Amino acid sequence: MSGGESMPELFEPYPLELVHRLIEPGPTVMITTAGEEWPTVMTNGFNMPVRHDGLLAVVIGPWDTTYESLLRRRECVIAVPGKDLIETTVDVGNSSSADVNKWERFGLSPLSASIVGAPLIEECAANIECVVEDDSLVDEYDLWILRAEAAWRRSDYEAPEFHHRGNGTFSENGATRDLRDRMTRWRNLS
Numbered sequence: 354m355s356g357g358e359s360m361p362e363l364f365e366p367y368p369l370e371l372v373h374r375l376i377e378p379g380p381t382v383m384i385t386t387a388g389e390e391w392p393t394v395m396t397n398g399f400n401m402p403v404r405h406d407g408l409l410a411v412v413i414g415p416w417d418t419t420y421e422s423l424l425r426r427r428e429c430v431i432a433v434p435g436k437d438l439i440e441t442t443v444d445v446g447n448s449s450s451a452d453v454n455k456w457e458r459f460g461l462s463p464l465s466a467s468i469v470g471a472p473l474i475e476e477c478a479a480n481i482e483c484v485v486e487d488d489s490l491v492d493e494y495d496l497w498i499l500r501a502e503a504a505w506r507r508s509d510y511e512a513p514e515f516h517h518r519g520n521g522t523f524s525e526n527g528a529t530r531d532l533r534d535r536m537t538r539w540r541n542l543s
């Protein structure tokens with residue numbers, strides 16, 4: 354079941370051709386699927402944009418309940434949490450949806466997505482509805498290629514990301530440097 358209230362007004366549609374910008378800064382994200390008794394939600398640090406047309410990649414391994422659910426349902430939501438959710442994100446990543454309804458346990462609210470059965474996370478800054486585009490690298494590398502089908506960003510979105518440094522320590526976004534005048538070859542990205 355996916356569960357979830359309907360979309361609140363705090364989210365705006367975000368263009369698919371810009372969706373890579375939501376994870377290019379390397380944020381720690383949460384990933385949801387519809388699940389059985391309740392929707393699954395996990396924490397994910399290994400993720401990246403693949404192409405500018407909405408192709409993204411995430412590592413999700415068989416140690417996650419999410420893995421089985423994604424194999425079966427072939428759709429998920431990538432949710433980008435803000436710094437206010439940093440402890441919650443760590444707690445989500447240290448528990449299993451097989452044991453506990455993490456939504457109730459950690460105070461997260463599922464919202465019905467527009468296309469996929471997996472829920473958005475209302476408390477997150479952005480949500481990307483994805484379908485599995487290619488699972489040919491899953492057996493060997495746990496690497497899923499996903500296609501964004503819809504994306505939502507809070508109207509007050511402001512570089513919310515935090516980053517896992519790989520050992521349980523995290524860095525938060527620092528100063529943003531504007532180097533667009535040096536992006537001479539990639540002016541169209543500015």
Ligand SMILES: Cc1cc2nc3c(=O)[nH]c(=O)nc-3n(C[C@H](O)[C@H](O)[C@H](O)COP(=O)(O)O)c2cc1C
Binds near residue numbers: 448
């Ligand atoms: C900071 C952090 C980053 C994580 N990154 C990943 C990841 O990139 N891929 C992965 O498969 N598991 C990752 N995990 C582990 C899963 O989040 C964890 O196994 C989770 O509890 C699985 O939930 P589920 O069983 O409900 O799917 C991470 C955990 C933490 C705390």
